[in-house]
Amino acid sequence: MKLLARTLPLIIVTTLSSHFAIADDKLEIDDAWIAEAPPVSKVMAAYMEIENETRQDRQATSMQCKEFERAEFHRTVDKDGMARMEHQQVLNIPANSELELEPGGYHIMLFNPARPLKAGDKTDCSMKFDDGTTINFDLEIRKSSVEDHSHHHHH
């Protein structure tokens, strides 16, 4: 007598995808604020942390605020002892890292406020990214603890 051995088809259910929950893959903006400026100021500087918790490099491509005509990405660089601002087309935030916008480094330049903004005020803003993500957030006006004269010579 012969026993017929049969191999049952092995069904492998792939559950790999559940290890990469979309909920943890995200971009975030924290601690967003504008340094208070004299009421006559046409230009204000904004700072924040942009966190990229995704596994891909991201670029912030544009920003808009309700009470400002336009926003630009800037970086303050030291050239021959002089603080100068360079306009940046985009802000790069590498995968699994964060970009800190702070006085003396990367910042957002906000032009032509619709009204004088003072410490404690807030304005609605949104930032767009290269993958199509838009993040809405509040910018809070705060008294700046850091002397930053670099914006006085803005053209």
Ligand SMILES: [Cu+2]
């Ligand atoms: Cu600037």
